[in-house]
Each structure stands twice: as C-alpha cells, then as structure tokens.
Amino acid sequence: MRFLGLLVWVLSAGFAVQASVFTQSQLETARELRDAAMQETGAFEIVKDLTTRVGPRMPGSEGDARGVAWAKDALEAMNFDRVWLEPVTFPTWTRGVETARVLGDSSQPLVVTTLGYSPATPAGGIEAQVVMFDNLAALEAASADEVRGKIVFIRNEMERSKDGSTYGPAVSARSMGPVVAAEKGAAAIVIRSISTSEHRFAHTGMVRYNWDGDNNLVPAAALANADANQLERLVNLGEPVYLHLDLQPRYGDMYTSHNVIADIKGSEKPEEVVIISAHLDSWDLSPGVLDDGVGVAIVMETAKRLLGLEERPKRTVRVILFAAEEIGLLGARAYAEKHGEQVAQHFVGSESDFGAGRVYQLNARVQDDAWPVIAAIAEEMKPLGVELGERDARGGPDMLPMRSLGMSVVDLAQDGTYYFDYHHTMNDTLDQVDRTDLNQNVAAWLVFTWLAANSPVDFGSGANLIP
Ligand SMILES: [Zn+2]
Structure with a gap:
C-alpha cells in the first residue's frame, strides 16, 4: 500500500507539473494549430513558387538576387509588423566546364562536379595518374612523393543514418582533401561524393576556404557514387590509371546579398525573440528544394498561421531567411556580428535545414529550469510522432554562430534517412517532396513556436549556455 500511495503521489505530481507549464487556452491553441496543419497547409505552394519562379539561388548569382526579392515580397504580403534586409558581403565563384575522362585502354567519361570555391585546372585540363586513398587520414599519412603531380582520389563512403550523424565524419574528405592534397603537391583531387545514393548524380559542396x-x-x-565505384574498379585492376580532368570555375567580384528578416511583435515581451529560420540560398546545380526551399516554406507557413491568430504570442517571433549558408554560414555570421551583443534577448532559435522528412524528436539546449517546458512542448507533439529527445541541440547550421555566444537552441530533428541521396545534386527537385511530411513539419513547428513564445520559464540564453 505504501508503494501504491507513493506511485499515486508521483504520478499526480508529474501530472501537476505538466499541467501547470502552459495555460489551458495556450494548449488548446497549440492543438488547434497542430491539427489544422495536419489536414493541409500552404507550405508546398510556397516551396513550389520559390523554386519554380526563382530556380537555383547560388550565393552571388542572379538567382540569389531574385530569391531575396521573392522573399521580401512574400513576407511583405503577409502582415508582419516589420520586414527588413541585412547585408551579407562575400566574393563570388561560378561553375564552368567540368569533365573527367579515364585515358588509355579503358578510356571512358566519368560524371563529375566541381566543389565550391575550387580553383580551375589550366585551360584544356590536366592529365595525371590517379592515386587512391581510403579516406582523408590515409591521404594525410601519405608522403609527398606518393602524391606529387598526381590526381588524388579519396574513396571513403558515407553511411546512411536517420539523424545525419554520419555526414560529419565523411565530409572532411571534401572540406580538407583539397587542402591536404595541395600541401603534398598533388595536381588535383577527386573525391567520392558525400552521398548515400548510388546514382550518377555528383554532389557538390564547399571546400575549406x-x-x-x-x-x-x-x-x-x-x-x-557510381563513377567512384567504377574508378575504384579501374584502379584495382592493378595498372596505372590516368585521368583527364578539366574544371573551369571562375572567381568573381565581391557581392552583397541579404538576410531577409520579418518580425511578429510579441504582446508582452516584444524585446525577447524566438528565431525560426531557414536558408534562402542553394547550390547552383538544382532549384534547391530539399536544401533548403522546404525549410523556407516550413517557417514561412508557420509564421503565416501564427499571424492568422487573434491572439499574439507573448514574445516576438522572428523569421530569418539566411543568405550564403552553403558557402560557409556567411549570413548567420553576419547576423551574429550585428546582434550577438543581444544574445540574452534571443530567447531561443532553430533552423529547418534537413529536407522534408518527418520530425521525430525534439532536442533542446536550455537551462535546467526550462526542461519541463521542453517536455510539455514535446507532449503536444506526440500525436505527430515526435518524442522528447536529448538535453542538447545544435539548432541547425545557421544557429551555430549565435549558439556559440550562448543562445538557447532546439532541434526539430527530422528523418534524414534519404536526405543525402539528393543533397547538393542536380536531383534536388520538387519531385522529391512529400506533401504530407511537409505538413507534419509545419504542425511541429507551430507547436514549438507558439508554446516557446509563450513559455513561462526563461530558456537561459546568455553566458551560462556558452558551449
Ligand atoms: Zn542547407
């Protein structure tokens, strides 16, 4: 009996904590927003419009400027209290001719794409022997004599994962490979795409610049990936393999793009800001749908539905569509430079930048007192299939500069099992978006944004949350 009494006390105490975090009316609004979004939202129409009208949005390109104009117009049509632009300046880079061909008795073309901000080969391309390495560490361990004058080929494969945790270990071959190859006197480098597909789409992405x-x-x-497999087989035949590689990208002038920002002013604490964000730029190879047109659509549709409420959230909800994420989080860095001193007023932030897969977990980097609030928010996401997750979060790539200054962040972690089949390829098109999954994302973002902006407890942004 004593045990039963204790159990009843624990259960009722637990219930009391849950019930006291938000008011009944706040919870009812969250549930109405959630359930309506699961029926249908305008998110698909938003990503369709952006990626059809504007197309690719490579930082510094004409498409970049069109994307900024599109976003400004779309947000201004939505009744925000304020819409504005903040400049982001960087040197440009444009893709050119890109071909690769195996020479000699097995002569054949290989599907290849230039990595972002790579230098060009001499005009007409280069011809050199291929030297293959299992991964970046193997290249680092090699002597300059093994590498000098050759085309380095790093063959490491990326494992498939739901949470994307396998990307980090694989991507160093792309970011650091060109640096290490240069240190050892290589003529060029080709890597296996940082990809989980076996398609003949090459995946671009940034080098360390x-x-x-x-x-x-x-x-x-x-x-x-299929061509990396082919090149591996050719090397494994045991005879020297020679490649002709012609890459003609060009470095260009300085360019000023813009972060596009819009505020829904809070009713009680307008100086405290909840950031919901995505990045507006994309690589040049595709219209940038999964990366990150869908993120733009998810946060814009979330804001649109909050603007449709009669009641305003207590805190300000700020939509940020970042510039130049793909080439090194340049928009996010510009934002942190301008607003970093007000980190304590940035209540919490998050970015949607992992495709359109369903949200399955809520992770949060908040002070201990705020964890019951996160648990209460996750509780309202349960009908969406979202579980309470880890007591830490990255917040998405563009949250990292503010996170490093101590801003609280959350992850609405998405199922990314297939994200890296399409990431940074020609194949990142609207055809890959599942409307139902996209709506589920909007539903989860509505629950998070509405409740976080009304939280009775501070999430702890400031010096104590500096990683
Ligand atoms: Zn992205």
Missing part, C-alpha cells in the same frame, strides 16, 4: 584570400588548394571535384 579562407575568406581573407590566403588559400592553397588544388582543383577539386566530386565523382558520382
């Missing part, structure tokens, strides 16, 4: 202009890189490209 110093914006002060001090770079020592070799021309760098990614092979489609």
